[in-house]
Amino acid sequence: MHPIYMDHHATTPLDPRVLDAMMPYLTHEFGNASSRTHPWGWRAEEAVDAARQQVAAALNCRPDEVVFTGGATESNNLAIKGVAAAYRDRGKNHIVTAKVEHSAVLEPCQALERQGFAVTYVDVDRFGVVDPDEVRAAITDETALISVIWAHNEIGTIQPLAELGRIADETGAVLHTDxxxxxxxxxxxxxxxxxxxxxxxxxxxxxPKGVGALYIRKRRPRIRIQPQIEGGGQERKLRSGTLNVPGIVGLGKAAELYGECRDEERERVGALRDRLRDTLLDRVGYIHLNGHPIERLYNSLNVSFEFVESESLLMTLRDIALSSGSACTSASLESSSALLATGMDDSLAHSAVRFGLGRGNTVEEVDAVASAVIDAVARQRELSPLYEMKRRGVDVMASE
Ligand SMILES: Cc1ncc(COP(=O)(O)O)c(C=O)c1O
Structure with a gap:
């Protein structure tokens, strides 16, 4: 079996069409987009403008509402710390966010708490969904910002953003989403x-890696942001630093390509994910589906295999790239805080495996992954005394 990559929530391969678009700016078109006095600079600036339009088209916003950054961690930091700093002088020193947020949101919120901001971390239900009423109830006159993830990187759950948007409108809070x-x-x-x-x-x-953007609404209402990186004043002073022209061109092209293939890809990759889910649910006992069954990313599957420790399972599947949680926390053996926030117990959280399907995966790969995982789960369970007792009908809790 050839190695199979099924960890597309962690990262994705560079599309060759994106590389083609970037190539000139990695080679002969090396100009600095801020150089105003020669054609190298002008052409670099034109390329950045074109990419800004591509990203703006995907967001249905104006190009000047897009600020290029070094990735989403930086964008989240700019959004959260930038709003907090800009609104503080209006007596707004409160943030509402969710317990399931990515560390790129949680850590900036915790940093602000250390500076005297108040942060409310709202709960989620067993599927990982935020209750808009709970968000509304948490808002006070001092709330500057609501920050809720759009689609979850581990459990795939999609949040009711439009409802949160209405709450933000009614209360005057700013709504940010990762x-x-x-x-x-x-x-x-x-x-x-x-x-x-x-x-x-x-x-x-x-x-490409190391490039991202932050959308910042400029009208109805105009959102104020205090820059977090100061220097040469690029990106309308909101994010100083020489622009990563090839990276920005790549981001624009990648966004544009989705505009062309979004529905087709959703259908095809969604069908692959469903096939994998149905095979696993059919053929493996004591399996739990994590995250929302319907309101979830079409390329995402997260399941817990009872009596199996996911880290050990993944060690036996070295030719298949899967994950037990987010790549950012997979260096630690702590349970996923997102799974625990759904009310799951620690041992089931330690049994969770994330499958992230993507553009290049095939039916053959899905079937190969399913059968390899089914075999590996069976092998792990053979080593589990708890599983053996369960199989023999011994009540584990009663015998303690
Ligand atoms: C939900 C979420 N937020 C933020 C990030 C961080 O993005 P970046 O790697 O661009 O900093 C990731 C991925 O790592 C993510 O999945």
Whole structure:
């Protein structure tokens, strides 16, 4: 079996068409987009402008509402810390976010708490969904910002952003979303979604690593942001630093490509994910589906195999790239905080495996992954005394 990559929530391969678009800017078109006095600079600036339009088209916003950054971690930091700093002088020092957020949102919120901001972390239900009423109830006169992830990187759950957008409108709070996993894959029209700020990243949509953007609403209402990186004043002073022209061109191209293939890809990759899910649910006992069964990313499957420790399972499947949680936390053996936030117990959280399907996966790969995982789960369970007792009908809890 050839190695199979099924970890597309962590990152995606560069689409060859994206590389082709970037290539001139990695070679002979090396100009600095801020150089105003010669053609190298002008051509670099033109390329950045074109990419800005491509990203703006995906967001249905104006090009000047797109700020290029070094990735979504930076975009989230700029959104959260930038709004907090800009609104503080209006007596707004409160943020509402969710317990399931990515560390790129949780950590900036915790940093702000250390500076005296108040942060409310709202709960989620067993599918990982935020309750808009709970968000509304958490809002006070001092709330500057609501930050809720659009689609979850581990459990795939999609949040009711439009409802949160209405709450933000009614209360005057700014709505930010970490849009990384859904941007471009889903209709990312910021008017329909009702968001004021959105973080996105190129390497999750078959673009290059180290480049992303923040959408910042400029009208109705105009959102104020205090820059977090100061220097040469690029990106209308919101993000100083020489622009990563090839990366930005790649982000623009990757976003544009989704515009052309979004529905087809959703159908095809969604069918592959369903096939994998149905095979596993059919053929493996004591299996739990994590995240929302319907309101979830079409390329995402997360299941817990009872009596199996997912880290050990993945070690036996070295030719298949899967994950037990988010790549950012997979260096630690702590349970996923997102799974625990859904009310799952620690041992089931330790049994969770994430399958992230993508553009290049095939039916043959799905079937190969399913059968390899089914065999590996069976082998792990053979080593589990708890599983053996369960199989023999011994009540484990009663015998303790
Ligand atoms: C939901 C989410 N937010 C933020 C990030 C960070 O993005 P980046 O790698 O562009 O900094 C990731 C991916 O790692 C993610 O999945």
């Amino acid at each position: 849009g990384v996993q859904a941007f471009a894959k889903y209709d990312s029209d910021v008017e329909k979604l009702g968001v004021d700020l959105m973080a996105l990243s190129a390497h999750k949509i078959y673009g």
